Amino acid sequence: MKIFVIGGGGREHALCWKFDQEGHEVFCAPGNPGIHEVAHVFPVAVNDRKALLDAANQAQPDLIVIGPEDPLIAGMGDMFREHGFAVFGPDQSAARLEGSKSFSKDMMKRAGIPTARYQSFSDPGAAKEYVSAEYGAGRSVVVKASGAALGKGVILCDSAEDANVAIDGMLVGMEFGEAGRTIVVEERLTGQEFSLLTLVSGQEILSLPVAQDYKRIGDGDTGLNTGGMGTYSPVDWVSDELVRKAEDEVVRPILASLADLEIEYRGVLFSGLMVVDGEPICLEYNVRFGDPETQSVVRRLGDGFAEALLACAKAEAIPEVPVLDGAVCTVVVASEGYPGEYEKGRAIEIGELLDGVEVFHAGTAIVNDELLTSGGRVVAVSATGADAEEARAKAYAGVGGVRFQGMVYRKDIGL
Numbered sequence: 001m002k003i004f005v006i007g008g009g010g011r012e013h014a015l016c017w018k019f020d021q022e023g024h025e026v027f028c029a030p031g032n033p034g035i036h037e038v039a040h041v042f043p044v045a046v047n048d049r050k051a052l053l054d055a056a057n058q059a060q061p062d063l064i065v066i067g068p069e070d071p072l073i074a075g076m077g078d079m080f081r082e083h084g085f086a087v088f089g090p091d092q093s094a095a096r097l098e099g100s101k102s103f104s105k106d107m108m109k110r111a112g113i114p115t116a117r118y119q120s121f122s123d124p125g126a127a128k129e130y131v132s133a134e135y136g137a138g139r140s141v142v143v144k145a146s147g148a149a150l151g152k153g154v155i156l157c158d159s160a161e162d163a164n165v166a167i168d169g170m171l172v173g174m175e176f177g178e179a180g181r182t183i184v185v186e187e188r189l190t191g192q193e194f195s196l197l198t199l200v201s202g203q204e205i206l207s208l209p210v211a212q213d214y215k216r217i218g219d220g221d222t223g224l225n226t227g228g229m230g231t232y233s234p235v236d237w238v239s240d241e242l243v244r245k246a247e248d249e250v251v252r253p254i255l256a257s258l259a260d261l262e263i264e265y266r267g268v269l270f271s272g273l274m275v276v277d278g279e280p281i282c283l284e285y286n287v288r289f290g291d292p293e294t295q296s297v298v299r300r301l302g303d304g305f306a307e308a309l310l311a312c313a314k315a316e317a318i319p320e321v322p323v324l325d326g327a328v329c330t331v332v333v334a335s336e337g338y339p340g341e342y343e344k345g346r347a348i349e350i351g352e353l354l355d356g357v358e359v360f361h362a363g364t365a366i367v368n369d370e371l372l373t374s375g376g377r378v379v380a381v382s383a384t385g386a387d388a389e390e391a392r393a394k395a396y397a398g399v400g401g402v403r404f405q406g407m408v409y410r411k412d413i414g415l
């Protein structure tokens with residue numbers, strides 16, 4: 001079939017690569033230099049709706065897959081559906097699960113989904129009173145900007161003073177602009193985290209294999225949070241039973257709750273989970289594929305992934321997608337300085353790759369026929385292997401062939 005992918009990061013490269021592997025004809029906007037090798041690229045920005053619609057009308061795809069959250073939150077799913085296209089990606093009404101943490105928490109509460117206790121605020125005084133009561137009761141809090149804040153709007157607090165500073169920053173200083181006009185103050189929990197990616201076709205679901213991501217920039221989980229520095233799959237500590245539990249307690253109930261509001265979900269639901277005393281607690285939902293996770297997950301799937309997404313887009317029964325034996329390890333290579341300031345425009349060399357190794361592009365550009373860095377996370381080297389050790393060794397061998405000035409990467413992905 002013909003598939004049109006919207007987006008231009010590592011996630012979209014991985015999706016386009018997978019669709020191409022399955023023998024489909026792939027279109028992408030705006031794409032990136034890596035995507036060029038597997039898709040017809042329309043050089044159109046993801047927020048240029050008119051041009052995207054023109055591109056879709058030209059390509060006449062059987063399926064449109066919207067990669068990033070911003071267009072989904074802005075209603076791009078609705079737009080393409082109104083024009084008769086089969087779209088993988090929820091409508092604006094359902095994308096609020098990611099676009100508004102306050103809405104999302106209220107939905108979780110209504111549905112009885114296990115989640116951290118919380119309250120939403122737009123008044124700093126009321127928020128501080130709540131914080132004071134929480135610390136008085138021996139609990140610690142997390143302060144979150146309700147709106148989409150590029151993964152930077154969550155502040156883990158060690159004291160009421162920390163929390164008050166965060167509250168003032170968001171509600172008075174408007175540090176996150178509109179996204180922080182409403183905040184969620186919730187109990188700070190501790191536990192191991194994993195994310196569950198679940199394909200959703202109305203009330204029908206199919207969870208994909210779990211991938212563990214590494215969010216911090218530094219080895220041993222040190223330093224600042226990033227968009228993700230690497231992933232591996234499978235994840236031994238996440239049992240099938242834990243996944244079933246998360247499906248029953250976190251995924252199905254939210255879909256039922258949306259259905260009560262006459263909202264039908266068609267796309268992927270990403271549940272951000274923390275395991276506390278063996279129980280999956282929902283920290284958040286996202287309404288799209290996780291960028292680093294996807295780069296490993298698609299490599300663990302056999303043929304039929306695109307068919308499964310098409311079924312979701314059409315609200316039909318989701319066909320099984322075979323999960324391959326073996327393991328995958330994906331290592332992100334970033335620009336020195338990321339997630340802070342970094343230089344762009346540095347020439348990239350990608351060496352010979354072993355069998356089963358792919359390089360997904362994220363922050364690259366071609367200028368005068370030369371491949372240059374153009375972002376913080378530049379490429380990700382993704383390798384399959386018979387087991388975790390082999391996948392890891394092959395991924396790092398691939399990283400060894402990547403060269404650009406100031407490249408940095410974590411050495412402990414999959415360890």
Ligand SMILES: Nc1ncnc2c1ncn2[C@@H]1O[C@H](COP(=O)(O)OP(=O)(O)O)[C@@H](O)[C@H]1O
Binds near residue numbers: 156186189272284
């Ligand atoms: N209630 C909580 N207790 C402890 N840590 C949390 C809590 N909520 C979020 N976090 C931490 O902050 C990270 C980001 O929070 P999340 O709600 O996923 O927001 P976003 O991904 O939109 O930034 C989580 O992955 C987790 O590590």
Ligand SMILES: [Mg+2]
Binds near residue numbers: 272284
């Ligand atoms: Mg998150």
